[in-house]
Amino acid sequence: MTSNRLYHIGFGQDDLGSQPPSIALLSGDPERARLIAESYLQDVRLLSENRGLNSYLGYLPNNRPILSATSGMGAPSLSIVVNELVQVGIRQIIRIGTCGSIQPYITVGSVVISSAALCRQGAANDIAPVEYPAAADPFLTVALVNAARKLEISHYVGITASVDTFYEGQERTDSANPYLMRSLDGITEEYRRLNVLNYEMECGTLFKIAGVYQFAAAAVCGVVAQRTKSENVILEQKDTAVKNAIAVAVHAAETFV
Ligand SMILES: O=P(O)(O)O[C@H]1O[C@H](CO)[C@@H](O)[C@H]1O
Numbered sequence: 001m002t003s004n005r006l007y008h009i010g011f012g013q014d015d016l017g018s019q020p021p022s023i024a025l026l027s028g029d030p031e032r033a034r035l036i037a038e039s040y041l042q043d044v045r046l047l048s049e050n051r052g053l054n055s056y057l058g059y060l061p062n063n064r065p066i067l068s069a070t071s072g073m074g075a076p077s078l079s080i081v082v083n084e085l086v087q088v089g090i091r092q093i094i095r096i097g098t099c100g101s102i103q104p105y106i107t108v109g110s111v112v113i114s115s116a117a118l119c120r121q122g123a124a125n126d127i128a129p130v131e132y133p134a135a136a137d138p139f140l141t142v143a144l145v146n147a148a149r150k151l152e153i154s155h156y157v158g159i160t161a162s163v164d165t166f167y168e169g170q171e172r173t174d175s176a177n178p179y180l181m182r183s184l185d186g187i188t189e190e191y192r193r194l195n196v197l198n199y200e201m202e203c204g205t206l207f208k209i210a211g212v213y214q215f216a217a218a219a220v221c222g223v224v225a226q227r228t229k230s231e232n233v234i235l236e237q238k239d240t241a242v243k244n245a246i247a248v249a250v251h252a253a254e255t256f257v
């Protein structure tokens with residue numbers, strides 16, 4: 001490992017070889033980052049497992065170099081990882097996540113491609129004003145949509161609600177905290193009426209950071225919960241949802257120029 005390694009991600013630009021990648025697939029879950037590296041990339045090299053932020057360097061089938069990296073859960077962790085990925089030369093980031101649908105027609109196992117985010121996230125306020133748009137890169141987003149079409153994966157494109165908590169912030173009451181503040185009681189139905197598609201916890205901050213740092217960011221999330229029916233994650237269909245999101249992102253990364 002080289003001396004210019006970044007404090008959190010645990011590797012530096014010098015570790016990326018003579019043909020360094022400009023694109024990264026960014027998963028919340030380190031096991032997803034590992035799965036992508038081991039099952040979808042070639043000539044894979046583990047760069048770091050520092051703090052569980054697993055990062056791998058590999059190659060797409062068309063020989064394009066790519067990183068499979070881990071953001072951790074939530075916007076504060078993502079903000080640190082993204083800052084350091086940009087420092088090592090990354091210019092395009094595709095978030096591959098999981099999410100909960102809040103529209104009755106978006107079923108578990110399908111994927112949501114975020115065109116923009118309603119960003120209710122504290123970390124983003126350290127980077128840009130609250131009014132600053134949280135918009136995905138249109139070109140990278142079109143690449144995701146084209147990939148989903150080509151692979152015939154059920155997909156929906158629209159606005160994602162990115163919030164800081166999985167339980168209270170997503171209006172869950174079947175947890176250690178049955179009490180919801182009045183400001184959150186009914187928020188899911190309000191978002192549903194505003195045509196928000198899904199809940200997750202990173203896109204909004206990722207998109208705002210991309211606007212400020214001037215790199216391209218997009219996101220595809222597998223639907224693992226259907227919040228118009230239940231608060232629960234449907235574990236039996238999680239693998240399908242995640243595989244669909246990965247397939248879309250990997251195909252988009254290959255075709256995006
Ligand atoms: O599956 P990941 O990418 O972690 O994404 C979602 O899952 C976590 C919550 O379970 C949050 O990070 C949320 O955004």
Ligand SMILES: O=c1cc[nH]c(=O)[nH]1
Binds near residue numbers: 199
């Ligand atoms: O409901 C869900 C499922 C995954 N991730 C979330 O943030 N919410």
